[in-house]
Amino acid sequence: xxxxxxxxLILIFFFQFSSFAQKIEEESRVSEDVVPEKAxxxxxxxxxxxxxxxxxxxxxxxxxxxxxxxANSKFYSVEFDTLGVIEDIExxxxxxxxxxxxxxxxxxxxxxxxxxxxxxxxxxxxxGTNSELNKLITDTNETIPHNFEVELEGxxxxxxxxxxxxxxxxxxxxxxxREIQLRPTDNLNY
Amino acid sequence: MRLLLISGFLLISCxxxxxxxxxxxxxxxxxxxxxxxxxxxxxxxxxIESQNGLFRNDxxxxxxxSYYHNQTDLQSFLEFKLTTRIKTAIGYQxxxxxxxxxxxxxQQLTWLNQFRIFRLGSRLRADxxxxxxxxxxxxxxxxxxxxxxxxxxxxxxxEKYFLLSNEVIYALQEGESSIENRVVVGMGHFFNRTKKxxxxxxxxxxxxxPDIDRHRLWCKISxxxxxxxxxx
Numbered sequence: 030x031x032x033x034x035x036x037x038l039i040l041i042f043f044f045q046f047s048s049f050a051q052k053i054e055e056e057s058r059v060s061e062d063v064v065p066e067k068a069x070x071x072x073x074x075x076x077x078x079x080x081x082x083x084x085x086x087x088x089x090x091x092x093x094x095x096x097x098x099x100a101n102s103k104f105y106s107v108e109f110d111t112l113g114v115i116e117d118i119e120x121x122x123x124x125x126x127x128x129x130x131x132x133x134x135x136x137x138x139x140x141x142x143x144x145x146x147x148x149x150x151x152x153x154x155x156x157g158t159n160s161e162l163n164k165l166i167t168d169t170n171e172t173i174p175h176n177f178e179v180e181l182e183g184x185x186x187x188x189x190x191x192x193x194x195x196x197x198x199x200x201x202x203x204x205x206x207r208e209i210q211l212r213p214t215d216n217l218n219y
Numbered sequence: 220m221r222l223l224l225i226s227g228f229l230l231i232s233c234x235x236x237x238x239x240x241x242x243x244x245x246x247x248x249x250x251x252x253x254x255x256x257x258x259x260x261x262x263x264x265x266x267i268e269s270q271n272g273l274f275r276n277d278x279x280x281x282x283x284x285s286y287y288h289n290q291t292d293l294q295s296f297l298e299f300k301l302t303t304r305i306k307t308a309i310g311y312q313x314x315x316x317x318x319x320x321x322x323x324x325x326q327q328l329t330w331l332n333q334f335r336i337f338r339l340g341s342r343l344r345a346d347x348x349x350x351x352x353x354x355x356x357x358x359x360x361x362x363x364x365x366x367x368x369x370x371x372x373x374x375x376x377x378e379k380y381f382l383l384s385n386e387v388i389y390a391l392q393e394g395e396s397s398i399e400n401r402v403v404v405g406m407g408h409f410f411n412r413t414k415k416x417x418x419x420x421x422x423x424x425x426x427x428x429p430d431i432d433r434h435r436l437w438c439k440i441s442x443x444x445x446x447x448x449x450x451x
Contacts (some may be wrong), residue, residue: 084372216364
C-alpha cells in the first residue's frame with residue numbers, strides 16, 4: 030500500500046473517531062422535550078431573554094434536571110427533581126461582589142478547617158418556595174437567606190493541598206465537605 | 220465530529236496552501252504516555268513518541284509519497300506537585316534520529332486555570348539538546364492548551380472533548396535565534412480517570428527568522444495511561 034493511501038486511510042479513521050465510543054454519562058445535555066412539565070413552567074414564567082440549556086444529572090444514583098442560563102448579568106443554575114419540583118437555585122458570584130461581612134464569615138469558617146486556601150468558585154445557594162425563587166431571578170433587589178457552595182484549594186497538615194467543595198452557612202459554619210478529584214492533566218502538561 | 224472535521228479540513232488546506240513554495244512534511248505521530256504516582260506529591264511519567272513521515276516536498280524530494288522514519292523520542296519526567304494546580308518537573312529525553320541521536324534535559328513549570336466552561340493549562344518549559352555532531356541547542360517554550368467537554372459542562376467517563384493548544388518555541392543555537400509555532404486541534408475520548416485517547420492534527424511552522432520556510436503536519440494519535448502506582 031502506498032504512503033498516499035496510508036495517509037488518507039488515517040484521515041478517514043480520524044473522522045470516524047467520534048462514532049466508536051460508548052456513551053456513559055453522569056451529566057448530559059438534553060432537549061426541553063424530556064424535561065418535566067413543571068420545571069419548564071417554572072422557567073418559562075421567569076420571562077428570560079437569553080437561551081436556556083438543560084442538563085440531566087445523575088449524582089450518587091439519583092437523577093435530576095438542571096437548567097443553566099444567564100440573566101441580570103449573572104449565571105444561574107436551577108435544579109429540579111425528576112417530577113419537576115424545584116430543589117435549589119445556585120448563582121455564581123465573584124469574590125469581590127461578596128459583602129465584607131459575608132467574606133469575613135466564610136473565610137473564618139474555612140480557616141478553621143484549613144491552614145491555607147485559595148478560592149476557585151463561589152455560588153450562592155438558594156432554597157425556598159416557587160414564588161420566593163421566582164422573585165429572586167425576576168426582581169434583582171430581592172434576596173432570601175441562603176448558604177454558599179464553594180470550590181477551593183485547601184491545605185491541611187495531614188493531606189497537603191487538595192481540591193474541595195464546601196457548603197457553608199452565612200455565618201461560616203461548614204455544613205458539607207467533599208474532596209474534588211481533579212481530572213488528570215497529563216495531556217495538558219506533557 | 221463536525222468540530223474535528225472542520226478544524227482538520229481547515230488545517231490541512233491551510234498547510235498545503237501556505238506551503239506551496241516552502242518545504243512541507245506530513246506523516247503520522249503516535250505517542251504513548253504512562254504516569255505512575257510515587258507518592259501524593261511525586262509522579263513519574265514515561266513517554267514514547269515517534270514521527271513517521273509519509274510525504275516530503277523539499278529540495279531533494281519532489282512531492283514524494285514514501286515512508287520514512289523521522290525520529291523517535293524516549294522521555295522520562297519526575298513531577299513534583301506544588302499545589303493542586305501548580306506542578307514542576309524535570310525530565311530527560313533520548314532521541315533516535317537517523318545517524319544523529321541526541322540527549323535533552325528538560326525543566327518545566329505547569330499551572331492550570333479553571334474557567335466557567337473550560338480549563339486552560341499553561342506549560343513553561345526550558346530544554347537543552349546535546350549531540351556529538353551538532354552544537355548545543357537551548358530552547359524556551361510556552362504552551363497554552365485546553366480541553367473542552369462536548370457533552371455537558373463536565374467531562375464524565377466515556378465522553379469526548381475538543382482539544383486545542385498553541386506553543387511558541389524560541390531556540391538559540393550557535394548564536395542564531397529561531398522561532399517555531401505548533402498548533403494542535405483534535406478530539407479526545409475520556410475512557411475514565413486512568414485512560415484517554417486523543418486524535419489530533421499538529422501543525423508546525425518555523426523558523427520565522429527571516430521567514431517561515433518549513434511546514435510540518437502530523438496526524439497525532441496519543442494514548443495516556445495513569446497507573447495506580449504506590450499511593451493509597
